[in-house]
Amino acid sequence: MDLILVTMIDGLVTGLLLFMLSSGLTLIFSMMGVLNFAHASFYMLGAYFAYQISRYIGFWPALFIAPVLVGLVGAAVERYGLRRVHKYGHVAELIFTFGLALLIEEVVQFVWGKGHVEYNAPESLQFALFSIADYEIAAYKIFMIAVAAAIFIALLLILTRTRVGMVIQAALTHPDTVEALGHNVPLVFMGVFGVGSALAGVAGVIAGPVLGTFPGMAVVLGSIVFVTIVVGGLGSLWGALVASLLIGWMTTFAASYNIGMADLLGALGIEPPADLSESLLRDIWTLSLPQVGPILPYLLMVLVLVFRPYGLFGNRDA
16 A cells, blocks of 8 residues: 555656646647647756756746746747748648757757756755655655646636636637737737746756756657647647646556566456467567556557547547
8 A cells, every 4th residue: 555655646746747848738739739849848948947047046046037038938939930930831830840859959968968967956855755654755746746736727727717818719719800809919829839838947947856957858758748638638738637647657657566467468367378489479478567667658649549539638629
C-alpha cells in the first residue's frame, strides 16, 4: 500500500508537470488552430532563462520573470513570423514551427553550451514535507502540484467566466464580427500565442531543477506533449488535464513495478508459445513492464485514434 501511495504521488507530479507543458499548446490550438512544433522549445527557454536569472537574483524572481520573457519571445514569433505564414495553411505553419524549434536549440547550445547547467530547486524547498514509510516526499514536489493546479483553475476561470475569454474564443470562430465590435483580432491572437508560450516557460522553470536543464530537454518531452493533447482531444483543457494524469500514472506505475511480460500475459490467460527458439518471441516474452513503460503512452494514443479519433474530450466536429 505504501508503494502504491508513493507511486500515485510521483505519477501525479509527472502528470501535472506534463499538463503545465501541454496546457499552453492546448490554449494555442483551441484559440488559433495552430499546432506549434516549437512549443517544447519555449519550455526549454523557460528553464534556461530561469537558470540565468537565478544566478543573479535567485529562483523566486526567476519564476515570474522567465515566463514573461518567454511569453514576449512567443508574441514576437507570432507577430513577425507565424502571422506571415498563417495565410498559407497548416503545412506552412508546421514547417515554420519545426524550423523554429531547430533554431532555438542551436541558439541555446551556442549561448549555454551542450552540457547540463547547474539549475537547482530553491533551498527553501529542499526538505521533506512528509514521509510515507521510508520514502520522503519533497516539498518541491508539492509546490509543483500547487502551481499546476493554480494554472488549471486560472485558465478555466479566464476562458469560461471572463469577458476576455469570451472575446478570445469568439475571435477564432467569428473574427470579422469581433473586429466589427472594436476588438483588435491580430492583437488577440498575438496575446494568446504569447500566453501559451509563457505557460510552457512556467513548465520549464518548474521542471528544470527536477528533470535537468540541457539542450535536449525539448526533444525529451516534445513528442509526449503531442501524445497528451491527441489523447485528451485537440483544444480541450479538461482533456489535456485528464490525459496528462493518465500518462503520468501509467508511466510511473510501469517504472515502479518490475513485472515480467511472461507473468503479466500469464495472468491474462495467454500461454507462452510451444517454441521460444525464435529470437523475436523470446525477446517479447522476457520483457519487463519497466522496459515497455515508455511506449505505453503511444499505444494509448493509437487506441484512442482507432476508437475515438477526436480524443477523450474532443469535439467530434473539431
